[in-house]
Amino acid sequence: MALRLPAILADHRPASGMAALVGARLFDGTGSGVGGPVTVVLRDGRIERVQDVAEPVPADVPGLDLAGRYLMPGLVDVHTHLSILEHVDSFPRPEHGAEPLLPNLTGHIVAQTLRRSLRMGVTTVRDVGAYGDTVLEARQAMRYEVFAGPRLYACGRIVSATAPGGRFFDGMYREADGPDDLRRAVREQFRRGADFIKLMTTGARSVEIEDPDPAQLTPPEVAAVVDEAHRLGYRVAAHCEGLAGSELAILAGADSIEHGMYLHRRPDLLDAMARQGQVLVPTLTFLHAVAENGTWTPELVEQGKFNVEEAHETLQAAHRAGVTIALGQDGPAPERAADELVRLIEHGLPSTDALRAATLGGAVALGAEDLLGTVRPGRWADLVVLDADPVQQPHALQDPDRIRLVLRNGVPVAGADLDPPHLGI
Numbered sequence: 001m002a003l004r005l006p007a008i009l010a011d012h013r014p015a016s017g018m019a020a021l022v023g024a025r026l027f028d029g030t031g032s033g034v035g036g037p038v039t040v041v042l043r044d045g046r047i048e049r050v051q052d053v054a055e056p057v058p059a060d061v062p063g064l065d066l067a068g069r070y071l072m073p074g075l076v077d078v079h080t081h082l083s084i085l086e087h088v089d090s091f092p093r094p095e096h097g098a099e100p101l102l103p104n105l106t107g108h109i110v111a112q113t114l115r116r117s118l119r120m121g122v123t124t125v126r127d128v129g130a131y132g133d134t135v136l137e138a139r140q141a142m143r144y145e146v147f148a149g150p151r152l153y154a155c156g157r158i159v160s161a162t163a164p165g166g167r168f169f170d171g172m173y174r175e176a177d178g179p180d181d182l183r184r185a186v187r188e189q190f191r192r193g194a195d196f197i198k199l200m201t202t203g204a205r206s207v208e209i210e211d212p213d214p215a216q217l218t219p220p221e222v223a224a225v226v227d228e229a230h231r232l233g234y235r236v237a238a239h240c241e242g243l244a245g246s247e248l249a250i251l252a253g254a255d256s257i258e259h260g261m262y263l264h265r266r267p268d269l270l271d272a273m274a275r276q277g278q279v280l281v282p283t284l285t286f287l288h289a290v291a292e293n294g295t296w297t298p299e300l301v302e303q304g305k306f307n308v309e310e311a312h313e314t315l316q317a318a319h320r321a322g323v324t325i326a327l328g329q330d331g332p333a334p335e336r337a338a339d340e341l342v343r344l345i346e347h348g349l350p351s352t353d354a355l356r357a358a359t360l361g362g363a364v365a366l367g368a369e370d371l372l373g374t375v376r377p378g379r380w381a382d383l384v385v386l387d388a389d390p391v392q393q394p395h396a397l398q399d400p401d402r403i404r405l406v407l408r409n410g411v412p413v414a415g416a417d418l419d420p421p422h423l424g425i
């Protein structure tokens with residue numbers, strides 16, 4: 001029996017009946033270029049078939065004319081932290097003397113972020129570590145149609161050794177030590193409603209007293225986490241910076257390696273990832289942020305600049321080795337997922353491969369490639385209609401005016417064509 005993931009149980013209500021998207025130029029998510037024009041036939045919220053535009057559609061099937069427009073799968077952002085709100089541009093910063101912020105304000109801001117993400121063509125998000133239950137509450141709100149947003153995978157707390165990060169991100173980590181305690185920490189996350197496990201194998205580059213090496217966990221501890229999650233049918237996303245922790249996670253069978261910026265120094269590990277189907281999530285946006293946004297300690301900025309260079313080399317090497325790459329911007333704003341898409345291209349991925357990372361790559365990271373990430377029969381109709389060719393003009397995905405329509409499970413939910421008209425006053 002298929003695992004009943006909370007993210008799927010809370011998913012958007014699918015469209016009912018049939019519909020046809022007629023005459024679109026198609027980027028299908030597989031990494032081949034834009035083709036078509038095609039007609040995409042939907043049934044009950046899923047893609048039923050993709051056919052040549054010349055083939056007729058039954059007269060009783062409602063059609064939407066997309067001639068001159070481009071169609072692609074919705075974006076998938078697999079590395080976000082929705083509840084780290086201090087980095088959100090719109091987060092209120094009261095003046096001295098203003099009423100202090102109330103604790104539940106955060107839920108409203110997370111909901112706003114999710115709505116904006118959907119508007120920007122992001123149809124699936126994986127939150128890789130959160131404070132409180134805000135993310136789980138947002139997911140439940142979407143289940144009951146309080147608002148519409150992306151499909152939302154959550155991990156609850158980040159499983160970590162007792163480590164400085166647990167103090168720097170107080171409340172976001174479940175610290176555990178020894179294989180039995182780690183196994184319990186894993187079980188607690190599923191009790192809470194996690195869809196996968198996020199594991200820290202190393203320290204974080206945003207914590208001044210954590211170094212990339214050595215690994216923070218022992219081999220039996222990592223093995224216990226991966227074994228318990230996999231035994232129960234769930235996947236593991238491993239935060240890996242230094243090579244010792246990266247090696248531990250890769251050899252233990254973690255499903256995705258988050259960051260992994262030094263891996264170009266270990267081509268054997270990249271080969272192992274390609275062979276074992278493990279996904280790399282390079283998170284270039286946040287690597288750049290630490291190096292460039294002027295808010296970090298001088299030591300972290302220096303390390304951050306080095307990390308950007310290392311991540312560049314690793315992206316190239318991973319691509320050459322055939323490792324599946326997925327998009328994750330590693331900030332609180334998946335509405336800016338396309339920034340990471342552009343980063344992937346700036347760091348040398350061909351735009352077709354960067355778009356593949358933003359769609360199918362994310363689906364593979366989630367273990368959901370049979371359900372999303374491509375425009376193929378059987379997949380959910382999570383689709384984006386653009387008025388620009390995403391391969392030739394990937395920047396169009398940063399521009400809300402170019403994102404004409406977003407569908408979730410076949411339902412048109414957002415896009416410039418659905419925005420209220422401007423009155424011009």
Ligand SMILES: [Zn+2]
Nearest residue numbers: 079081128330
């Ligand atoms: Zn992260």
